[in-house]
Amino acid sequence: MPRGERALDAMPGRAALLIIDMQNAFFEDEVLERSRSSLVAACNELIAAADRGGSIVLVARTEHETDRSTWTLSMLDDEQGFIFRGTAQAEPVEGLHVEGLESVTKTRDSAFFGTDLAERLRLLGVQDLVLAGVSTHNCVAHTGADAFAADFRVTYVADAIGSTNERYAEAMLEILSVEYRQPIVGLATAVDLLG
Numbered sequence: 001m002p003r004g005e006r007a008l009d010a011m012p013g014r015a016a017l018l019i020i021d022m023q024n025a026f027f028e029d030e031v032l033e034r035s036r037s038s039l040v041a042a043c044n045e046l047i048a049a050a051d052r053g054g055s056i057v058l059v060a061r062t063e064h065e066t067d068r069s070t071w072t073l074s075m076l077d078d079e080q081g082f083i084f085r086g087t088a089q090a091e092p093v094e095g096l097h098v099e100g101l102e103s104v105t106k107t108r109d110s111a112f113f114g115t116d117l118a119e120r121l122r123l124l125g126v127q128d129l130v131l132a133g134v135s136t137h138n139c140v141a142h143t144g145a146d147a148f149a150a151d152f153r154v155t156y157v158a159d160a161i162g163s164t165n166e167r168y169a170e171a172m173l174e175i176l177s178v179e180y181r182q183p184i185v186g187l188a189t190a191v192d193l194l195g
Helices: 024-028 030-034 036-053 073-078 117-123 136-149 166-179 187-194
Strands: 014-020 056-062 102-106 126-134 153-162
Touching (some): 014 136, 014 187, 036 056, 036 153, 056 117, 056 136, 102 117, 117 126, 136 153, 153 187
Parallel strands (some): 014 056, 014 126, 056 102, 126 153
């Protein structure tokens, strides 16, 4: 059984898949670019499974304004913005099947921070979140930690998350899986959960 995994058939409530930051800007990093095709394929398989099983799919996307009003402290310190609304950087990566799916737009690492994601999930009866996307040690991990704080159960799909720094990613996942009891599963297990 993978690190931190509990019996998934014991998970109560409705499951939702959250695809995080699968946008062109993040794949400008050469490490992520090398895994782009496999991540897109894995995310598409999860989306298809959720569709078959009647699970909810949401897409979390980062977008900033050029006027600096949404910039993080590090962006302000560096005087360099990133992933501006309406640009090619903000678009989903090629081949990702997210057209027509509901989205949540964020300006920080966590998809819960400054958004209505928790309220939307509760209205839909969701208790369990399956997370996929990038980057493992930043946006995926922060979203998972905030999901825990908001009383959602989280599962990470090892084959469908990617990072620019594997050492950081492994450390974050170890903390989340052990301390927060958030399992890390393979693609087949996640497909079964969603479908």
